[in-house]
Amino acid sequence: MPEKKPAPRRDRQFEKVECEYVYLDEQGQPIDLPLGTYRPEDYEEQVIEVAEGDEETLAKVLSPRGPEPEAAPSPIPAAPPQPAREPAPSPAPDLKARPAAGPSGPPAAPAEAPLVLRQAWRGYQSGGGRVEVLKDVSLSLAAGELVIVAGPSGSGKSTLLSVMGCLLRPDRGQVRVMGRDVSALPETELQEVRRRHMGFIFQNIYLMAALSAHENVRVALDIKLAGGRPPRSALELLSMVSMAEYARRLPRELSGGQCQRVAVARALAAGPRIILADEPTAALDTDNALSVMRLLKDLTTSEGLATAVVTHDVRLFQFADRVLSLDAGRLREVRRNEK
Numbered sequence: 137m138p139e140k141k142p143a144p145r146r147d148r149q150f151e152k153v154e155c156e157y158v159y160l161d162e163q164g165q166p167i168d169l170p171l172g173t174y175r176p177e178d179y180e181e182q183v184i185e186v187a188e189g190d191e192e193t194l195a196k197v198l199s200p201r202g203p204e205p206e207a208a209p210s211p212i213p214a215a216p217p218q219p220a221r222e223p224a225p226s227p228a229p230d231l232k233a234r235p236a237a238g239p240s241g242p243p244a245a246p247a248e249a250p251l252v253l254r255q256a257w258r259g260y261q262s263g264g265g266r267v268e269v270l271k272d273v274s275l276s277l278a279a280g281e282l283v284i285v286a287g288p289s290g291s292g293k294s295t296l297l298s299v300m301g302c303l304l305r306p307d308r309g310q311v312r313v314m315g316r317d318v319s320a321l322p323e324t325e326l327q328e329v330r331r332r333h334m335g336f337i338f339q340n341i342y343l344m345a346a347l348s349a350h351e352n353v354r355v356a357l358d359i360k361l362a363g364g365r366p367p368r369s370a371l372e373l374l375s376m377v378s379m380a381e382y383a384r385r386l387p388r389e390l391s392g393g394q395c396q397r398v399a400v401a402r403a404l405a406a407g408p409r410i411i412l413a414d415e416p417t418a419a420l421d422t423d424n425a426l427s428v429m430r431l432l433k434d435l436t437t438s439e440g441l442a443t444a445v446v447t448h449d450v451r452l453f454q455f456a457d458r459v460l461s462l463d464a465g466r467l468r469e470v471r472r473n474e475k
């Protein structure tokens with residue numbers, strides 16, 4: 137019996153070009169933007185061609201427009217829709233961008249951790265009052281270190297990760313990325329910091345359903361900025377997460393754990409130094425959860441990444457160098473594992 141021929145990829149192509157636009161954040165992840173929270177003019181249309189052998193696939197995506205003086209509402213993939221935009225917190229006077237040390241100034245400290253939070257505060261306006269979610273949080277995330285942030289639901293873990301990832305500004309305090317205080321940078325520059333230095337992984341994996349594993353990583357490579365490492369191809373990135381042999385599969389043809397591996401490869405696109413993962417294993421069964429976490433741990437060591445993982449799953453604590461707990465807005469170390 138003749139082997140059943142797979143549907144020609146060109147069909148998918150047209151389907152994709154004609155289908156609804158996909159909005160992407162600057163990590164190359166599709167954003168499920170609540171209606172009315174985006175302005176189409178803030179997005180740029182991109183047709184991405186992915187050549188594989190003699191086949192070609194087109195995807196039409198919308199990604200955040202380049203530098204504009206007035207920043208658009210920042211799409212925050214992990215955050216719930218915000219009913220009303222809060223006024224931008226005004227930075228404390230002593231946090232205004234300080235001029236970087238010039239040639240005559242003192243040299244920057246050489247060994248600062250890739251990501252540092254200094255006395256960060258962040259709250260939300262809620263009902264009549266203000267709820268402080270992060271209270272005076274300081275944290276240093278070193279290269280080659282995997283830190284777990286634990287804490288009950290609603291304790292502020294996602295808020296902390298969003299502040300670390302420059303998706304939310306602290307009301308007070310400093311966020312330092314790669315030795316630089318980014319607390320007062322305009323949104324467009326923050327976006328560049330994220331594209332260059334950070335990879336994000338979420339509980340909802342947000343792969344593009346119409347694109348193969350390979351294409352999902354390719355899209356991120358097109359959007360992210362070189363983080364200072366030798367460039368890697370999408371296929372190399374997929375092999376780092378043991379997914380090279382599944383490169384041509386669509387997300388629906390992969391298990392949840394395999395999809396999350398692709399998302400890890402995507403987060404590593406362009407060689408960021410910092411990986412931030414918000415409950416990356418919460419949607420996985422135990423075996424997959426352990427294996428994705430082991431993968432994150434191994435990559436953290438081999439690539440010298442500074443990795444923060446939010447989870448309340450105690451079975452994963454063994455993979456962390458340190459476990460920090462967020463409780464009533466305060467962060468404290470609750471466990472340290474020997475290397």
Ligand code: ADP
Binds near residue numbers: 218287296
């Ligand atoms: P976790 O990730 O630990 O579950 P979150 O950081 O999502 O916690 O939320 C911490 C607290 O802040 C919760 O009480 C939540 O309801 C509140 N919160 C989060 N985002 C907003 C927002 N945009 N507006 C108002 N309150 C918020």
Ligand code: MG
Binds near residue numbers: 293294295414
């Ligand atoms: Mg959360």
